[in-house]
Amino acid sequence: MGKAKSFLLGFTFGSVAAASAVLLSTPKAGKQFRTTLKDKVGEMSASVDDIKNAVNQAKENINDLKTKGMPLVRTTVNDVKELVDTWKSQVQPHLGKLLQDSKSLGEETKRIPITRSIDD
Template sequence: MKASTFLIGLATGSIAAAIAVLYSTPQSGSELRTSVKSASTDMKAKFKDVKSKVADLKESVSHLTKEAKLTVPATIDDIKGSIEEWQQLTEPNKARLETEIAAIQTALEELEQTLAAQQKP
């Protein structure tokens, strides 16, 4: 739903409600005209306030969008660089750990063979 459609619907409903309330109350003609004039002035002020707040919101969203367009790509590039750096720094440790794991597996196999040989009398 578009904001303009929503605001038009809100304004129409508010005006209809104000008119219904004004005509359903027992007042003299001059009191009714004063009430209508007062309600009209209040509604104009409220609509002006709503219009101002919607304009501020649109400006804030526009500013946020511009900031995101500048900030997000730079952040993504920084994260990619950090990951690549981490991978380069951990590569020697990875190779060393793979060598140690292979040595441990070899030692375990030799230990199993030794134990199997000792169990055969």
């Protein structure tokens, strides 16, 4: 049994039990008691219907999200992959030169004499 059905079933039985306990514990005449009981059952039925409608609406929203959202996510992932691949292909030719320049710069900095100021 699904979680929504279990919840609705528990909610319904709990509501009926609570309403019955309240109604049975209050002193009223038979006709007045039946009228009150009938009204309360109608209210609970309306509440259960509202909950069912809310659950059904939530299910529809989830299905819409799955059918409309997942293709959008897939498209976005593919677009990002393409952008990364394009970036890599544009950077790759320059990577060797950048590494060489970095190495040369490191060698040149080693040749710079280190001087200390008098304040040190």
